[in-house]
Amino acid sequence: MTDRVWLKSYPKGVPADIDATQYSSLVALMEESFQKYSKRVAYNFMGKDITYAQTDALSQTFAAYLQSLGLAKGDRVAIMMPNVPQYPVAVAAILRAGLVVVNVNPLYTPRELEHQLKDAGAKAIVIIENFASTLEKCIASTPVKHIVLCSMGDQLGLLKGSLVNYVVRNVKKMVPAFNLPTAVRFNDALAIGAKRSFKRVDPKADEVAVLQYTGGTTGVSKGAVLLHRNVIANALQSEAWNAPVMQKVPANEQPTSVCALPLYHIFAFTVGMMLSMRTGGKLILIPNPRDIPGVLKELSKHTIHSFPAVNTLFNGLANHPDFNTVDWSHLKVSVGGGTAVQSSVAKLWFEKTGCPICEGYGLSETSPSASCNPVTSTEYTGTIGVPLPSTYLKLLDDDGNEVALGQSGEIAIKGPQVMAGYWQRPDETAKVMTPDGYFKSGDIGVVDERGFFKIVDRKKDMILVSGFNVFPTELEDVLAQMPGVMECACVGMPDAKTGEAVKLVIVKKDPNLSEADVRAFCKENLTGYKQPKVVEFRVELPKTPVGKILRRELRDK
Template sequence: MTDRIWLASYPQGVPADIDPSQYPSLVALMEESFRKYAARTAYSFMGKDVTYGQTDSLSRALAAYLQGLGLARGDRVAIMMPNVPQYPVAVAAILRAGFVVVNVNPLYTPRELEHQLKDSGAKAIVIIENFANTLQQCIAATPVKHVVLCAMGDQLGMLKGALVNYVVRNVKKMVPAYNLPGAVRFNDAVAQGTRGTLKAPAIAADDVAVLQYTGGTTGVSKGAVLLHRNVIANVLQSEVWNQPVMDKVPAGEQPTSVCALPLYHIFAFTVGMMLSMRTGGKLILIPNPRDLPAVLKELSKHTIHSLPAVNTLFNGLANHPDFNTVDWSHLKVSVGGGMAVQGAVAKLWLDKTGCPICEGYGLSETSPSASCNPTTSTEYTGTIGVPLPGTYFKLLDDDGNEVPAGQPGEIAIKGPQVMAGYWQRPDETAKVMTADGFFKTGDIGTVDERGYFKIVDRKKDMILVSGFNVYPNEIEDVVAGLEGVLECAAVGVADDKSGEAVKLVIVKKNPALTEAQVRDYCKANLTGYKQPRIIEFRTELPKTPVGKILRRELRDKK
């Protein structure tokens, strides 16, 4: 689709393309903000504000410390932490020192952590003590030689920090015993670095900035190689996309965004942390988004303009009794990503906040944002919107040819945010990149005459019932609209008669909901072969730490 029919659907003022070359590196982008917004709050965490100026000096010191360890330019440094202020400091330090950020899910098992540290070749890791025990169990099998150990209260000042650390360690018992000889405390590393000097390396746009490991839902976890220019491009694309509504933030009011998604996830990394850095915004760091009362209590203290989240978080917040303790009237943009946003959740969110959820779409391999609904939308469209500035989409058949108009096909993406490939896996890279530079996503989509794309499902999640394609997203979207359903997931299970049958797993909002009611509702809303053969009620659905429902686990547990 080289004619970009979707440009006609762009809001006024949004350009067709962006210029990623305006910054030679992410470091240049960050350092510009450190200078420009030195006195502004960059991060708010547990009642403590950290300014851009403080982030500048802390990251400069940590960068000097890391360089002093004798690491070579381009070496990988892992970060394994929840959303704490040390995270953005570590990111800035690693990049400023000329190294590569490896984002690690802090909830990994020792087996998963070992794989990622070995695969990336990380020589150092910045880790919060809560997960030090996991590292202890696998560090001997990895190339990691240097450990910087953080604690929850490191950046909260002497008194409050000591209190928070005491509670985390001794009251909540969130720090299992560990033994990591030679590990250096974060504050000690910073103090040491302050006495050293950062030798600023020349960093080019084509240098590797981040290794972003894909969730591994489709087999072994692979590192998407994101260059400095990939992340810069996506920050600039996201900025111009949000501009029509963010321009409405009153002059003198600092744009404020909620970072409830974990920073190791590329959505929060780019559209949360890096975008906020570029715009001089304040980022509210939420260390545990599953603790909804604590999230709402924190948000009630701020004026909020932007909330990127996944469907499960929007749903959880909107259904929480404390929801109205937060003033949502300043919210300008709610971006849904990571998984499909359900119509019922979008409707509830709009009813309660007056701010529609703009569903976007992207992957680790696209830094991540590739398409989004216009932020000026006033209603839920049920689509992933239109490709972002400078981005091209096309729909391919199994042979790599574009499908005829109106047909579903695999979404393929080309743009300045698309990765350079998978880390040290040329075979895997070759499978997903076309000769003309498009990345094949594995997602099946359709496009309408306005250039709005709709995901009908992942190639691998499709259920084949008696030769008919059944897309789980469709079933889930329908069933989520039934009164009494909190969450649901549909998967395919083996069936003697039809090859596969649909299994539906439901978490009830209303305990009185019965299987018969669900079956009647499905009969009324879904054609015969799409109706679930098996209906199961559970108290919760298995999810990734980001809140994505793990259909694979539901399939495995017949």
């Protein structure tokens, strides 16, 4: 669809293309905002405001500390934290020091963490103490030489910070015992950095900014290589897309966004943090979105204009009795991403806030946003909308040819936000990139004559749990190592709360193997969203004549 029929469906004022070359790097984008909005609040966390000027100073000091460790340009630094102020500070510092950000899910098990740190070749990690015990269990087998240890209260001032840390450690008991003797505390690292001089580095647009790990089309977690220009482009595309409604924010109100999705997830990283930075917005950092009453209590203190979230969160909030303690009347844009938004949730959200959920679509490989419904629409469309400015989508058959209108095909995406490839995996990159530069998503879609795309199926066996990719092959490989399991298969099943959930079907080798054994093993080796909701035992698994397990048959039953 090179003629871009979808441009006719764009709201008034949204450009067909954006100019991603206006910044030489994400550092240039951030430093412009640090200067331009220095007095504004950049982040709010647990009632504490952190300004753009403070973020600028802290990140420069932390960058000087990272440089003092002897880290060289292009070295990878992992971040393993929930949404705390140290996260955006660390991101800015890593990029300003000419290094590469590796986003890590803080709920990873030692097995998952070890794979990612080894694959990325991370030399350093910035980690919150709550998950330090996980790192301790695998650090010996990773290339990590430097550990910066954060705590929840680091940036809250001495009195409040000490109190928060005391509660987290001693009352809520959220910090398991750990032993990392070489770790340096975040505030100590800042003190060291303050005595060092920061050597300015100017990254180029084509240099690597982020390694964003994803299962891709197969089970092994791979790093999507996102260049500075990829993330810049996506922030600018999102800004242009939201403009028709965000322009209505009164001049005397600072645009304010809720960051309840975790920053290690590319949706929050780009459409939360980087977009807010570009527009001089205030970002409300929510460290634990599962605590719905806590989220509502926090939001009741703010005027909110923008809320990117996943279906589960919109649903949990809208159905909570405290929902109306928040003033939703200023909300201009609610973007649903990560997983399909259910029509019932969209309807309820619109009824209760007067602001429609605009469903978007994207992947780690596309930084992430590729398409979205117009922010001016008032009804739920059930589609993933139209391609964003400067973005092309087409549908391909198995031979790589574009299908006729009305037929389904694999969604392929081209645009300035598409990754450079998978980290050190030219073979895997070749599987997903077409000769003319399109990225094959693995999702099957249809498109109508107005250019609205709709996902109808998935080419790969991936399971989408609340916006997180779960790859059956990974789970099956892990389970195969469990004594007592002869063979197993993993499939997705519909789930009212999370969209899809994991179902595990096992053939026993040991007749005494119980569901409790399986669940305990999964808990030790797999992060929460990958754990099975249903465990089923069978005498045999359905297979093809050549012995390939028929997952589809297990799904259909």
